[in-house]
Amino acid sequence: MIRILYFARFREQLGLADESLTRPPGIETVADLLAHLRARGGVWAETLPEGERLMTAVNQELVRPDTALRDGDELGIFPPVTGG
Numbered sequence: 001m002i003r004i005l006y007f008a009r010f011r012e013q014l015g016l017a018d019e020s021l022t023r024p025p026g027i028e029t030v031a032d033l034l035a036h037l038r039a040r041g042g043v044w045a046e047t048l049p050e051g052e053r054l055m056t057a058v059n060q061e062l063v064r065p066d067t068a069l070r071d072g073d074e075l076g077i078f079p080p081v082t083g084g
Helices: 008-014 030-038 042-047
Strands: 002-006 018-021 055-058 061-063 074-078
Touching: 002 008, 002 030, 008 042, 008 074, 030 042, 030 055, 030 074
Parallel strands: 002 074
Antiparallel strands: 002 018, 055 061, 055 074
């Protein structure tokens, strides 16, 4: 099971703050999981389109899309932080 947390505009657009997902077969990395979420279609494909700039954290540490996922991990998905 992987817990997914959605932040900022992703939370608003999806209407979901978090969910728990049994890791489907073949989902090994953050990029795999993002592709799986996009494949849901509709608002998922619109909110998390391929090439979308976003940040991810596994167990509260910023990670790259090729980072491996394991059962029990917590994945945070949020827009890039901008400064001013």
